Amino acid sequence: MCGIVGYIGFRQAAPVIVEGLRKLEYRGYDSFGIATNNPHIDVYKCEGKISENDRAAAQLHGSIGVGHTRWATHGVPSDRNAHPHLDCTGRIAVVHNGIIENYAALTRELEERGHRFRSETDTEVVAHLIEEYYRGDLVAAVRQAITRLQGSYALLVTAEGHDEIVAARDASPLVLGIGDQEFFAASDVTPLLGYTERVVYLEDGDLASLDRDGWHVFRDTTPVRREIEHVTWDVETVRKGGFPHFMLKEIYEQPKVFYDTFHGITPESLPERYRRPSEITVVACGSSYHAGLVFKYLCESTCRIPVRAELGSEFKYFTPPLKGIVMVISQSGETADTLAALKKAKAYNCPTLAITNVLGSSVTRIADHTLYMRAGPEISVAATKSFVAQLAVLLQLVALMSKKDDFAEPLERANSAIEEVLLQDIDRAVEICRPAQHLFYVGRGLFYPIALEGALKMKEISYIHAEGYAAGELKHGPFALLSEETPVVALCSPGDTYSIMLSNIKEMKARKAPIIGIGAHGDRELIDIVDVFIPIPGSHELVQMIATSVLLQLLAYRTAVALGRDVDQPRNLAKSVTVE
Amino acid sequence: MQAVILAAGEGTRLRPLTLSRPKALVPVANTPILKYVIDALLANGIREIIVVVGYRKEHVIRYLNDHDLPVRVVYQENQLGTAHALRCAEPYLQDRFLLLAGDNYIDAASIAQIKNERNAILVTDHPRPTDFGVVIARDGLVREIREKPTTTDGKIVSTGIYSLDRSFFRYAVGPEVPDALQAMILDGVRVTPVRAVDWLDAVNPWDLLEMNSRLLARIETQRAGTISRSSKLYGLIRIGKGCEIGPNTYIHGPVMIGEGCRIGPNCVILPNTSIGARVTIEPLSYVAHSLVMDDVVIGSHSRVIDAVIGEGCRLADHTATWTSEAIFEREKEGFQKASFGAVLGDRVRSAPYTILKNCIVGNNASIQSGNTTVTGIIPDDAVVI
Numbered sequence: 013m014c015g016i017v018g019y020i021g022f023r024q025a026a027p028v029i030v031e032g033l034r035k036l037e038y039r040g041y042d043s044f045g046i047a048t049n050n051p052h053i054d055v056y057k058c059e060g061k062i063s064e065n066d067r068a069a070a071q072l073h074g075s076i077g078v079g080h081t082r083w084a085t086h087g088v089p090s091d092r093n094a095h096p097h098l099d100c101t102g103r104i105a106v107v108h109n110g111i112i113e114n115y116a117a118l119t120r121e122l123e124e125r126g127h128r129f130r131s132e133t134d135t136e137v138v139a140h141l142i143e144e145y146y147r148g149d150l151v152a153a154v155r156q157a158i159t160r161l162q163g164s165y166a167l168l169v170t171a172e173g174h175d176e177i178v179a180a181r182d183a184s185p186l187v188l189g190i191g192d193q194e195f196f197a198a199s200d201v202t203p204l205l206g207y208t209e210r211v212v213y214l215e216d217g218d219l220a221s222l223d224r225d226g227w228h229v230f231r232d233t234t235p236v237r238r239e240i241e242h243v244t245w246d247v248e249t250v251r252k253g254g255f256p257h258f259m260l261k262e263i264y265e266q267p268k269v270f271y272d273t274f275h276g277i278t279p280e281s282l283p284e285r286y287r288r289p290s291e292i293t294v295v296a297c298g299s300s301y302h303a304g305l306v307f308k309y310l311c312e313s314t315c316r317i318p319v320r321a322e323l324g325s326e327f328k329y330f331t332p333p334l335k336g337i338v339m340v341i342s343q344s345g346e347t348a349d350t351l352a353a354l355k356k357a358k359a360y361n362c363p364t365l366a367i368t369n370v371l372g373s374s375v376t377r378i379a380d381h382t383l384y385m386r387a388g389p390e391i392s393v394a395a396t397k398s399f400v401a402q403l404a405v406l407l408q409l410v411a412l413m414s415k416k417d418d419f420a421e422p423l424e425r426a427n428s429a430i431e432e433v434l435l436q437d438i439d440r441a442v443e444i445c446r447p448a449q450h451l452f453y454v455g456r457g458l459f460y461p462i463a464l465e466g467a468l469k470m471k472e473i474s475y476i477h478a479e480g481y482a483a484g485e486l487k488h489g490p491f492a493l494l495s496e497e498t499p500v501v502a503l504c505s506p507g508d509t510y511s512i513m514l515s516n517i518k519e520m521k522a523r524k525a526p527i528i529g530i531g532a533h534g535d536r537e538l539i540d541i542v543d544v545f546i547p548i549p550g551s552h553e554l555v556q557m558i559a560t561s562v563l564l565q566l567l568a569y570r571t572a573v574a575l576g577r578d579v580d581q582p583r584n585l586a587k588s589v590t591v592e
Numbered sequence: 593m594q595a596v597i598l599a600a601g602e603g604t605r606l607r608p609l610t611l612s613r614p615k616a617l618v619p620v621a622n623t624p625i626l627k628y629v630i631d632a633l634l635a636n637g638i639r640e641i642i643v644v645v646g647y648r649k650e651h652v653i654r655y656l657n658d659h660d661l662p663v664r665v666v667y668q669e670n671q672l673g674t675a676h677a678l679r680c681a682e683p684y685l686q687d688r689f690l691l692l693a694g695d696n697y698i699d700a701a702s703i704a705q706i707k708n709e710r711n712a713i714l715v716t717d718h719p720r721p722t723d724f725g726v727v728i729a730r731d732g733l734v735r736e737i738r739e740k741p742t743t744t745d746g747k748i749v750s751t752g753i754y755s756l757d758r759s760f761f762r763y764a765v766g767p768e769v770p771d772a773l774q775a776m777i778l779d780g781v782r783v784t785p786v787r788a789v790d791w792l793d794a795v796n797p798w799d800l801l802e803m804n805s806r807l808l809a810r811i812e813t814q815r816a817g818t819i820s821r822s823s824k825l826y827g828l829i830r831i832g833k834g835c836e837i838g839p840n841t842y843i844h845g846p847v848m849i850g851e852g853c854r855i856g857p858n859c860v861i862l863p864n865t866s867i868g869a870r871v872t873i874e875p876l877s878y879v880a881h882s883l884v885m886d887d888v889v890i891g892s893h894s895r896v897i898d899a900v901i902g903e904g905c906r907l908a909d910h911t912a913t914w915t916s917e918a919i920f921e922r923e924k925e926g927f928q929k930a931s932f933g934a935v936l937g938d939r940v941r942s943a944p945y946t947i948l949k950n951c952i953v954g955n956n957a958s959i960q961s962g963n964t965t966v967t968g969i970i971p972d973d974a975v976v977i
Contacts, residue, residue, distance in 0.1 A: 185660050200662075213639040213662060239593075241640050242686075253657035254665030255650070264654045271870070275852075425870075428887045428904035432939065434650070435612050533956075549939075 014095075014109040015039035016186075017203045018078040018168040018177045020222050021194020025077030026056075027070045032196075032203025033081045034062045038258075038391050039109075039199060040083025042370050047096040047105035049170045050074025055105065057094040076177060078168040080107035083389055084371040088132075097136040099143035100128055103172035104150075106142065108135040109199055110164035110184035118160060134163075142169060151221050154178045155232070158219070168197055176223040181214045188212040188220060188227060190240055195222040201243050212238045257579045259392035259473070263565050264434060267427040269397045270558065272386040273404035274423060281383055282412050286365055291336030292317055293362075295353040297324040299395040299468060300341040303402035305461035306557070307410065315414045324349030331356055339365040341406075343390060343398040345373025354378050367405050369398050383409070392580050394473050396565045399465060400430070403558060422552035426559075429550040433559040438567055440544045441528045444499045445470070445571045451478040452494075452525075453564075454486060455503035456513055458557050463503055466564030473582050474572040483509075483516045494523035501564070504531045504538050505548065505556045517541055528567075530560055593707060595638050596681045599626055599694030600646025600668040605925060606797050608937030608972060609902055611955045614647045616694035617655060619885060620800060621807035621866050622848050626652070626694040628807075630661055633690070635700035636707055642684055643694065644668050644677045673767025674752075682761055691769065693752040697792035697803065706755050706786045713737075713773065714753035716788040723795050724749035725770045727785055734783040737770045751791045796925075797952065798932040800900050804883045805864040808846035816851075823856070832869065850886065874909070882933075891944070898933035899948070902955065905940045908962075914949040920969060937972065 015036025019025040025048050033044055045057035046069050056069045062081060069079075080095035096105040112118070115134035118141065123129065127140040141157040142150075150171050158167070164183035170176070179186060179197045189196030189204030189211055196204045197220070201211055212227070214220060218238070219230045229238045255261040292311065294304035301323055308319040320332065324340075328349060338357035342350045345368035354375060357364050366379035369387045376382040385401030404423075411420035445451060451470060455463035464480035471478045481490055483502070494500070500520050504513040518541055521527055529542030532551075539545040546563060550556045572579050603615025610618070616626040626643070633641055639662060645652045646668040653665055668680045678691060690707060692698065698714075706714050713734055715727045726744045728736040737750060750770065763779070764772040777783055792807075794800045813828055817835030827845030831837065835849055838856025847861050850869035855861070859873050862880035867873070871884055874892035882899045890896060891909035898915045901907075913933030920928050934948035937955035942948070945962040953959075954972035961977050970976060 185662065187662075215634075215637075239637065239639070254645070254653040255657075260650065261654075261657070264650050268658075425887055425889075425904070427870075428939065431612070431904070435648075 014083055015081045015199045016079065016095075016107045016109050016166060016168055016197075017199075018107075018170070018179065018197040018222070019194070020076045020175075020177050020224060021191065022075060023194065024073065025075050026072040028196075028207070029077050029079035029203075030062060030070045032198060033079050035202040036081050036199055037062060038389060040081050040389055042082055042084050042373070043089035043091070043094040044069075044079065044081040045094040045096050045107075046072060046077055046079040047098075047107075047170065048072040048074030048077035049105070049172065049174070050076070051172055051175075053098065053103060053105050053170070053172050055096055055098065057091045057096075059089055059091060059094070076170055076175065078105060078107045078170055078177060080109075088371050088376070089373075093131045093133050095133075095135060097131060097133065097139045099139040101143065104139050104142050104146070105170050106135060106139040107168045108138055109166045109186075110182075112137060112161055112165065113163035114161070115163075138165075138167060138169075142171075146171075150174045150176065150178050151219065151230070154180055155219055155230070158182070166199060176221055179214065179220040179222065181218055182216050186214045188214065188222065190227065193224070195227055197222060205243070209242050210240045211243050212240055214238070256573075257392065257569075259394055259396060259565075259569055259579050262390060262392050262397045263562065263569065265388070266397050266400045266562055267430040267434075269385075269387045269401050270404050270430060271427040273401040274408060274420075274426070276386050277383060277405055277408035277412075279412060282409065283381060285363060286337055286381065287413055287415075289317060289336035289363075292319045293332070293334060293336070293338045293357070294319060294321045294341065295324050295327050295338060295350060295357070296321070296341040297347055297349050299399045299465055300343065300347075300350075300402060302461045302465040302468070303399060303406060304339075304341055305464070306403060306458060307406040309458050309461070310407070310410045310554075311413065314410055314416065314419060317413065322353070324353045327353040328356060331360075334360045334362050336362070337365055338362045339367065340375055340379065341367045341402055342373075342375055343369045343385075343387075343395060343402075345370045345375040351375060351378065367402060369401065393582055394469055394565075394568070394579070396469075396562075399561065400558060403561070407554065422555055423558075426550070426555045429555045429559045430562050432549040433562050434566070436546060436563060436566070438546060438563070438570060441501075441546060441567055442570045442574055444526050444528060444544060445474075445476065445501075445567065446574045448476055448497065448499050450493065450498045451476055452486070452490065452498060452500045453478060453480040453503070454483040454500060454516070454520075455480075456483050456509040457507065458553065459503040459505065459560065462557055462561050462564070463501070465561055466501060466503075466568070469565055469568035470571065473568055473579050474575055474577055475583075476571065476575075483513055486516070486520070491519075491523070494520060494525045496524040496526065499526040499528060501528045501530065501567070502542065503560055504529055504535075505553060505560070506532050506535075507553050514538065514541070530563060532556065593638050594640040594642065594685055594689040595633050595692060596678060596685070596689055597626065597629055597633075597641060597643045597663075597692050597694045598674055598677045599652055600644045600649075600677050601671055601674075601695070602647040603695050605795055606800075608952065608954045609797050609800075609900065609935070610647075611972065612648065612903065612938055613651050614645075614695070617648070617651055618695070618794075618800065619866070619868060620697070620794070620803050620883070621811060622850050622868055623807075624655060625697055626655070627659070627661075628697050628699075629692055629694055630663065632698050632700040632703045633692075636703045638690065638703070638707065640664075642666055642681045644680050646671050646677070674769040675764040675772050676767055678764060678769060679761070685758060688755070688757045691754045691756055695793075696752060697790075697807065698751065698753060698788070699790040701789040702751075702753070702791060705789065706753065709755045709784055709786055710757065711776075711781055712755040712784045712786045714751045714788045714791070715748050715785045716751055716791050717747045718749045719747075720795075721747050721749050724793075725752075726750075729785045732784060734773075734777060734785050736777070737774050739768075739770050748785070751788050751793075753788070753791075755786075796928065796930065797900055797935040798898075798930050800883055801864075801881060801898060801932065804866055805846075805881070808848055808864055808866060811846065811848050813845075817853075820856070827863070838875070868903070885938075896933070898931075900932075900935045902936050902938040902940065904938055905936050905942075907940075907942045908944040908946070910945045910962075911942050912947050914947055914965075916950045918950040918967070920952070922969070 832851035
């Protein structure tokens with residue numbers, strides 16, 4: 013998914029477009045670019061988020077312009093691959109959202125006719141096609157060009173010597189904004205709001221031309237009428253698509269994210285030299301560190317490879333002796349501490365492996381090899397879908413390293429278990445958490461990092477002081493804090509530690525702590541000793557682990573909403589920590 | 593022009609299929625019913641669409657987001673009837689609007705018939721009028737609407753699609769829309785009946801099979817994924833991306849197969865079958881006239897005919913459905929006679945050699961011993977031994 017914006021009117025186009033692109037960041041934010049027509053085409057492209065790199069872009073001159081914010085799926089984000097793309101002469105600029113499926117064939121054809129391509133994207137072919145058909149009429153050239161395209165597209169085109177923007181769509185969203193002597197085109201209405209409430213929704217197959225005096229829509233060569241409609245929506249509502257918070261939106265995306273990520277890692281994703289290391293050091297921060305701890309448990313028990321999980325901020329200053337490979341995990345790929353650790357590992361000549369969600373982010377350029385999660389843009393500060401995507405990558409990694417085919421098999425359909433846990437009614441658990449000042453999360457083995465992650469989610473968005481402990485450690489201190497005012501979330505799934513967990517829970521119960529027990533469907537023993545029992549789907553420990561982490565996200569979310577917290581922008585926190 | 597689509601109700605008569613989705617999201621020919629309604633509006637250039645969500649609203653919103661559908665979402669916190677749902681959308685309505693149910697199929701031609709009428713109701717003939725609101729019309733005007741009467745002479749029923757304007761809210765004070773319309777008619781407002789071209793509703797879960805067959809006839813053919821050269825494909829067939837169709841598989845359309853499915857080797861898929869995404873059909877199985885939802889596994893040597901299989905069901909090997917006619921006593925519905933193979937809710941598990949004979953199995957139910965013939969109604973979460 014990408015976002016596009018176009019402007020023609022009396023204002024300076026670049027600042028309007030930059031502001032519009034920022035509102036479209038939820039559609040992607042790994043690189044962006046702008047072209048203005050003044051009447052020469054000036055282009056500015058940049059890797060990274062618009063919010064952080066907008067000044068230079070906003071300085072382009074001209075009152076006609078098009079812009080694009082990208083979420084790369086093919087071709088790394090780089091200045092070269094960022095839109096807008098130009099033709100050979102640099103006089104035609106194109107931004108595109110969608111996928112041109114026959115671009116390879118078209119590229120070959122155009123190269124034979126002497127066109128020079130500069131990028132690896134599918135979009136550039138559109139610019140050259142338009143150039144090929146251009147005979148002085150831009151609309152006619154675009155019309156001819158789109159007949160050659162297969163796939164999906166929303167296109168905006170501007171060209172030197174033309175006071176107009178040409179727009180076309182097929183199977184990708186595009187809307188026109190009709191202002192007073194100014195006109196807009198964008199992937200959704202958010203960039204237009206604030207300038208105009210009058211919009212025209214283009215239909216598949218439509219071609220539109222915007223000039224300073226008006227707008228026209230065509231089907232082939234026939235002008236057609238399109239109604240102007242009035243929108244009264246506010247920006248936030250559109251971006252969340254109806255969900256009250258990004259966090260909830262992202263929680264509900266998890267079945268698909270897990271499935272896509274899990275199946276996106278294949279044996280070819282991991283070169284042979286990473287398969288049997290003598291030792292693995294995992295470096296990460298926050299939720300990613302918890303995912304690293306899960307990996308440590310699984311890799312050590314399944315592959316018999318020693319794994320050390322280190323916090324990025326500690327690792328930089330207190331580097332342990334390094335052998336084997338160093339693996340870093342970062343959703344954004346920009347976490348400062350993790351980057352510093354990665355550089356240090358490189359200095360020690362260790363083979364490095366990165367796991368990230370953002371193609372072309374800093375870690376991918378430093379690490380020797382990168383594995384990608386397929387979580388899509390994550391907007392909420394509290395990591396949800398990226399954590400589950402990290403688990404998906406790491407679980408596949410264990411499967412590849414262990415060479416055990418049956419390890420991954422039960423996870424093939426974990427998406428179904430996540431779907432099921434989303435249906436779970438947790439109202440009574442929320443009622444217990446809501447008034448609490450302190451909360452304890454306890455688990456053993458695999459469920460210990462999951463308890464840590466659950467506690468982190470709770471504290472970051474509900475502001476309740478929540479701590480995760482290995483259940484056995486409670487007795488070494490924290491037990492003194494237990495009372496009827498300190499609810500405990502106990503993760504107690506069947507397995508080696510089930511019976512010892514049960515007796516731990518009984519001990520906590522004896523200190524009058526209210527217990528929220530999370531265990532397997534149909535558990536008859538746990539249900540009797542806890543105050544609220546929440547069953548977890550999935551008949552396999554690993555599936556239960558994933559389902560449990562999703563459930564704990566929901567618990568944190570619902571508690572925070574019940575407390576009236578600002579879920580998506582918790583106080584004092586930033587999405588990715590890019591300073592030490 | 594604006595349109596309001598009501599998608600807040602569960603659609604209890606479709607249980608057990610509505611545990612994890614409202615009826616509007618039940619997939620027919622692999623597409624939720626709601627999507628057909630939105631498409632019919634978009635095809636008529638109606639762009640300002642408001643969808644009222646309530647039951648399982650996150651699932652509806654997620655679907656709308658995933659498909660980049662240009663709609664506004666409005667919440668109905670408690671499901672207090674259709675008129676109440678409409679009132680939730682009232683602040684966003686300007687003048688004239690269409691009101692539609694998100695859980696009935698409607699085609700674009702019908703919308704074209706009604707969209708220019710003021711105060712009109714879209715009607716159709718139905719062989720079982722007593723399941724619906726019967727419309728009594730004389731001299732080209734609606735005289736009366738009788739909601740689910742026990743007996744009736746008339747065959748014309750309301751499709752639940754109306755063309756209205758804001759003055760309707762004066763009458764829409766009770767819980768239900770038909771009552772409000774009735775009040776409007778009594779007040780002397782002229783309401784015209786407009787014939788629908790194509791409208792479909794599934795009242796009971798087994799009706800989905802008929803609806804599935806009707807909509808499968810309209811799919812566009814597509815052959816994506818990897819299809820073994822020795823497989824035989826005839827007729828209208830749509831196969832999604834990433835599918836693997838194994839050797840010697842015989843498929844006779846209309847058949848629709850979603851993305852990422854693994855079918856075969858040596859399977860037979862016969863007409864009027866839709867198969868959701870990520871479904872596995874193991875070797876030597878036979879599926880015909882069925883609606884199979886996402887993430888289902890059908891074990892080898894199975895025979896699935898006239899069945900609705902909910903999301904995430906796992907049928908072990910040698911599972912068979914047995915089509916026969918039986919009389920059911922369903923909650924609120926009373927006795928009903930129906931002929932079909934099986935209706936399974938979500939995540940039903942069956943042991944090897946299970947025979948499903950004209951049964952309705954609840955969500956998460958588990959048939960744990962093989963060689964069992966399951967009939968009648970099995971509740972949610974039941975364990976059959």
